[in-house]
Amino acid sequence: MFMGEFALIQTVFAQRARALLEENPSAFVALGIGDDCALLNGLGSHEQLAISTDMFVEGTHFFAGTAPQDIGFKALAVNLSDLAAMGASPVGFTLALSLPTANQSFLTQFADGLFELAQQAQCPLIGGDTTRGPLNIAVTVFGRVDRTRVLRRDAAKAGQDLWVTGHLGGAALAVQQLYAGELPAAPSKQRLLRPQPRLAMGAALLSVANSALDLSDGLYGDLGHIARASQVDIEIDLALLPLDEILSSLPTDAANHLALCGGDDYELAFTADVQARDAIVSLGLQQGLRVTRIGHVRPAKIEPRVICLDSSGVPLSLEWHSTLSAYEHF
């Protein structure tokens, strides 16, 4: 393998990156791929730059044999989902890619999926590095957000409602089936491979919500981050969980378990004042995205924690909770 082949890859990505920037000029990108660094123009004085990085590894984040388009799409999607969870709007991203061989067919398809979402999200590729090694994709994404309204994990307050976008558990069902050697149905596979970062909803929530995060490792484990950062208890009404319709044939307990512990949903969970209920429902209708009120923020009793309530609103036992564990990327 010659250095030259990897330089060529870089050229191909750079050309597609430049084409995308030319079609969709950005006020923020002063210099894209081709120098020692990319350059972003300064943001407005009321804004902050939101930055997130995620590494995507075969066998850990996607099954061997996943279509390259889906790998490209999802590697960017999970990062954009982090922007959405802060309420930030995409400015651009960098891509560091290591590949065992300069496989042109893989690369073209990978780039197709990646740029499909980059175009959709108006998020240009502004820098990168390509090298020889085991398949590994590291994306770092940049967004801008109003500094006074940014949705941080430490901003949940007792008395607020807990909400979630979309439906839960569909992607986890696909993972469970793939593990068992079964072929997931198309809708379930789609949930796993093509998560839609909730960028428009995240940005709209800036005006009505306080804290938020995106669901990558499962609702129960992820809400623990908000509970600890905000020093509150979070109660989930299990009867209110918006279960993915794909789970309808499962027993309720099994479906709830996938919704609570399954990962890869990339929906947003957020907390908001009771007064914001009508506004949030309106936002959901406007955007054609289901929003469901599923619980409450309470003062922390002892250690901040997440508590599931049964259909009568009674907390489930500690034993029951101990069966829940955070999602382990397969």
Next chain:
Amino acid sequence: MFMGEFALIQTVFAQRARALLEENPSAFVALGIGDDCALLNGLGSHEQLAISTDMFVEGTHFFAGTAPQDIGFKALAVNLSDLAAMGASPVGFTLALSLPTANQSFLTQFADGLFELAQQAQCPLIGGDTTRGPLNIAVTVFGRVDRTRVLRRDAAKAGQDLWVTGHLGGAALAVQQLYAGELPAAPSKQRLLRPQPRLAMGAALLSVANSALDLSDGLYGDLGHIARASQVDIEIDLALLPLDEILSSLPTDAANHLALCGGDDYELAFTADVQARDAIVSLGLQQGLRVTRIGHVRPAKIEPRVICLDSSGVPLSLEWHSTLSAYEHF
């Protein structure tokens, strides 16, 4: 391997990252590790944010068996070197790390080298991701730079001098020796494993230089980037090359070849007006870093290219040039 172990790694890095930020508070970092995104405050209106990303893979960028401290140091150093090459000052960096096992001893030592340089460069770790997979380190670094003076590759002008910092070829000798199964002498190994990003010099050059880049793949190949971006020819006087003293026992041709084609020097090459000569020499003296004038920028004759001159100032033949090739990371 449980997810829990990797979550633990993240906690360890997050704690060290927070400690460093507390010891060295930054006006730019509004939120470090622990949320969906890190948040950077807006820069001054005259500034741009410089961003660079590099992936570091065992067997491609470092030999198997390299000390973890050295891997940690160099993974950040090569990225900081990109900031230096734009004249940018560090603001922070993100780290995405994949590891086969949560090896505590490796991690502690890796973090020691990484944070040693982070502290030295006042560049806090502001975000990250840790996952299971073949060893791979992706660093993305952020810096700020005066938008009117930033050192871009496309800013070289015919008539300018070509300069280089430090000494060349020392790291390449170590690579050559390691390939041959020999043990490099300590100074040569140090050049390879502990490159010093020229941040102070890069920042100082903003006021006197026009274009710059850092030398990662060898002087000859790297200068080709400036030649093409600026549409100029670049002449190198071989007799003026500041060869590393480690090369003194080699025949001149062999030493020149290492200096021209060997990589991993991470010195800065830059172009500046003739009027700036005295100022540049003064900068070198102030900073205790050798600066050497090694050539000239010329109008491009046909295709922009880099041309080596012999000791009489006569261009070497095309055949001679064809023996030069860009550095191939081993």
